[in-house]
Ligand SMILES: Cc1cc2nc3c(=O)[nH]c(=O)nc-3n(C[C@H](O)[C@H](O)[C@H](O)COP(=O)(O)OP(=O)(O)OC[C@H]3O[C@@H](n4cnc5c(N)ncnc54)[C@H](O)[C@@H]3O)c2cc1C
């Protein structure tokens with residue numbers, strides 16, 4: 001029976017890799033073929049963006065980690081014995097993320113353990129690429145990478161969440177935060193809203209001090225006395241990418257005297273439609289809720305009609321607000337302007353757009369521009385997937401920031417599936433979706449693997465172990481220890497955990 005044991009390697013221990021493992025284990029009974037799973041992770045700790053992406057004030061989102069913890073304890077029972085071994089191998093990078101836009105600020109060569117992809121391929125029956133999106137989408141305009149005070153959303157989120165490559169990055173540590181009062185954020189997805197919330201409420205102790213935000217980042221952020229956050233969209237209000245729950249969180253900051261505003265003619269027309277009860281059939285339920293929410297929160301507290309929006313009376317009137325966040329629509333960044341003397345950020349110039357009926361952005365016939373003075377700029381355009389070194393040789397087709405696949409089966413350039421190669425999560429779709437979507441998609445990929453398992457050739461020549469010599473890897477037991485220490489360290493401060501901020505500080509606790 002042992003010769004039939006299949007070896008499955010999953011690259012990445014974020015939600016997609018671990019949900020793929022979870023479903024393989026839960027459904028192993030359906031194919032009755034024994035297998036081993038190895039989950040490879042470049043960092044010494046698991047969970048990907050659940051740990052390093054999700055905002056610190058959204059701890060409930062991290063509940064998926066509890067599922068993964070019990071999976072590592074109970075995989076034999078959960079799989080009726082078909083999963084014979086489930087192993088986490090941390091601090092080990094597979095291949096190389098061809099991160100060509102990391103502007104040299106992230107030390108990608110620091111990985112002590114690197115296994116070439118072809119070596120892993122030779123040793124495994126199934127490989128699942130679940131390594132997420134490790135790059136940044138870019139505007140590709142001058143001064144974007146070099147200007148102090150201009151960051152990408154991925155860099156910024158990694159920094160405040162204590163991701164090891166960014167937690168002490170000098171671009172953040174050497175920046176003069178005390179000069180920051182006007183912030184610009186380009187893009188209006190949910191990450192832009194996370195960033196707006198963190199920045200505009202940075203001084204409010206009750207929101208942040210009992211979260212697992214990096215202490216070092218929080219201290220620096222608090223040096224900034226931010227008065228306005230401008231959120232720029234290249235299209236209009238109706239094409240906004242954020243979701244209502246996150247939008248509402250921004251409005252609710254009014255209880256701390258932080259108010260919101262929306263600059264858009266389209267928005268004003270839509271609000272009139274709702275007020276006059278005209279054309280409301282044009283708007284779906286989600287949009288109606290969004291409009292209702294905005295209209296109510298933009299009214300003085302006492303004039304609001306729904307009690308849903310009257311929970312907490314703001315400490316000051318809207319007109320006396322000292323802090324505001326504001327959406328600016330129909331603006332595409334054209335240039336990042338820097339101060340002549342020290343090269344620091346001065347302003348950003350935008351061209352004003354119109355949106356065609358197909359939702360595409362067009363420049364006006366007589367293009368106009370508008371310039372905003374800013375002290376800090378974050379480009380929040382989405383995370384970008386990058387190929388791994390070795391893809392070409394294996395015939396893996398990588399295009400538009402994701403691995404080409406059909407229902408998780410990795411394709412070659414002719415669109416044909418490659419035996420034994422699968423992909424799940426953000427690297428399979430180019431950086432889209434919340435954890436619930438990622439989970440559903442990963443379950444489907446696991447179902448596909450299980451369906452293929454009986455017909456996948458089990459090559460007896462396949463070695464079961466990689467031949468690279470590995471040092472200082474971390475196991476699940478090691479993670480359990482680190483997890484406990486981090487949680488204990490958080491207790492005196494009322495935090496769920498106090499994260500280790502460097503790989504070295506983690507490795508000191510590993511025997
Ligand atoms: C800022 C932000 C906030 C978010 N907030 C929410 C939220 O509030 N609610 C919600 O539901 N969703 C949220 N999401 C979405 C959610 O994080 C994703 O749906 C999910 O994390 C995608 O999972 P993944 O496993 O595909 O990628 P990831 O989570 O990125 O995991 C990939 C893993 O692979 C590892 N890895 C990368 N390269 C290699 C390699 N070569 N070798 C070995 N390991 C490697 C990485 O270190 C990482 O651990 C947020 C996303 C972001 C960016």
Ligand SMILES: NC(=O)c1ccc[n+]([C@@H]2O[C@H](COP(=O)([O-])OP(=O)(O)OC[C@H]3O[C@@H](n4cnc5c(N)ncnc54)[C@H](OP(=O)(O)O)[C@@H]3O)[C@@H](O)[C@H]2O)c1
Nearest residue numbers: 187188189190191192234235241380381382383432433434
């Ligand atoms: N709380 C949560 O549930 C939560 C939190 C964070 C993230 N997430 C999820 O994570 C995923 C990624 O989120 P995200 O915010 O990083 O990405 P996103 O939702 O794709 O938003 C990216 C934004 O950047 C804009 N953009 C892209 N390229 C641009 C350019 N060249 N010039 C100007 N604007 C540009 C986009 O505008 P266009 O629309 O015009 O392209 C869009 O507004 C999403 O699925 C999101 O829902 C969820």
